[in-house]
Amino acid sequence: MGRVEGKVVFITGAARGQGRSHAVRLAEEGADIIAVDLCRDIASNRYPLASPDDLKETVRLVEQQGRRIVAVEADVRERAQLADALQQGISTLGRVDVVVANAAVMPLHGQPPLQAWTDAVDTNFLGVVNAVHAALPHLPDGASIIATGSAAAFMTGHKVAEPGVNPGGSGYTYAKKALSEFIHEVARNVAPRMIRANAVHPTNCNTDMLNSDPMYRAFRPDLENPTREDALESFPRQQAMPVPYVEPLDVSNAVVYLSSDESRYVTGLQLRVDAGSYLKFHDFHV
Numbered sequence: 305m306g307r308v309e310g311k312v313v314f315i316t317g318a319a320r321g322q323g324r325s326h327a328v329r330l331a332e333e334g335a336d337i338i339a340v341d342l343c344r345d346i347a348s349n350r351y352p353l354a355s356p357d358d359l360k361e362t363v364r365l366v367e368q369q370g371r372r373i374v375a376v377e378a379d380v381r382e383r384a385q386l387a388d389a390l391q392q393g394i395s396t397l398g399r400v401d402v403v404v405a406n407a408a409v410m411p412l413h414g415q416p417p418l419q420a421w422t423d424a425v426d427t428n429f430l431g432v433v434n435a436v437h438a439a440l441p442h443l444p445d446g447a448s449i450i451a452t453g454s455a456a457a458f459m460t461g462h463k464v465a466e467p468g469v470n471p472g473g474s475g476y477t478y479a480k481k482a483l484s485e486f487i488h489e490v491a492r493n494v495a496p497r498m499i500r501a502n503a504v505h506p507t508n509c510n511t512d513m514l515n516s517d518p519m520y521r522a523f524r525p526d527l528e529n530p531t532r533e534d535a536l537e538s539f540p541r542q543q544a545m546p547v548p549y550v551e552p553l554d555v556s557n558a559v560v561y562l563s564s565d566e567s568r569y570v571t572g573l574q575l576r577v578d579a580g581s582y583l584k585f586h587d588f589h590v
Contacts (some may be wrong), residue, residue: 306334308560311330311334316404318339319339319359319362321512327339330559331365333564337373337374338376338390340407341358341375346409348416351518359377362375372396381431383434383438401444402449403436403450406451412472412473412522418471424471427479436486440494446568448567449490451502452503453574454480455505457481500572503573503575504577505575506550506577507579510550519535523538523539554577
């Protein structure tokens with residue numbers, strides 16, 4: 305306990321899934337939280353996103369740990385909204401020490417197709433840039449910046465058989481690759497102030513994004529109406545370890561480490577919490 309005692313952590317996509325898990329796990333270790341989430345659906349995204357009640361539940365769970373939290377509904381695609389949300393949090397909690405840019409959508413086969421591309425890139429990549437850039441003026445020396453990537457950023461050998469058929473899915477993969485390079489460059493530029501920047505890349509994670517009809521169809525294209533049970537047969541194919549997915553807590557434990565002073569000299573890292581997904585696509589290289 306107390307690994308991030310006294311720190312204030314700014315988390316996007318905090319209403320449920322990985323974001324909520326990060327908020328609660330960090331609160332367990334002594335952090336106060338500035339929590340942001342859109343709390344409404346995006347038309348091109350074909351599964352429901354978090355609700356205002358979900359964000360209230362995150363507040364309850366953090367407060368249950370005896371920590372303070374400021375929760376704000378805001379759109380990561382709009383930097384001004386993030387800046388306002390962050391300012392609200394700082395006004396109450398006094399500072400911000402850690403950024404966890406986590407918000408993401410997976411608009412597989414979303415309609416209209418190019419809107420799905422736009423929403424994927426604007427949320428998953430631009431949303432990370434906006435969160436980081438909104439926070440930079442407020443971060444003290446020794447702060448930590450963390451972005452949620454994806455094992456999809458490292459998958460090679462997948463050819464696009466029909467370009468333009470699934471822009472939402474392509475936008476997701478592109479955005480995760482782009483944020484990986486962004487974090488690398490941010491790390492170079494903030495290093496003189498002892499600020500570190502790292503990305504965490506989960507494989508399949510047991511959240512609402514994975515447990516959705518579009519993902520079931522992506523993993524079982526051989527079936528017309530696949531169920532979760534059908535998809536569970538295919539989920540393990542993405543990992544070298546014989547598991548269908550990791551849990552949000554597995555990712556949160558990595559986030560706690562990167563938020564804490566234990567990682568004070570760790571920067572520019574692409575940390576994979578992927579049950580060996582990377583091993584299935586890459587030989588060893590330096």
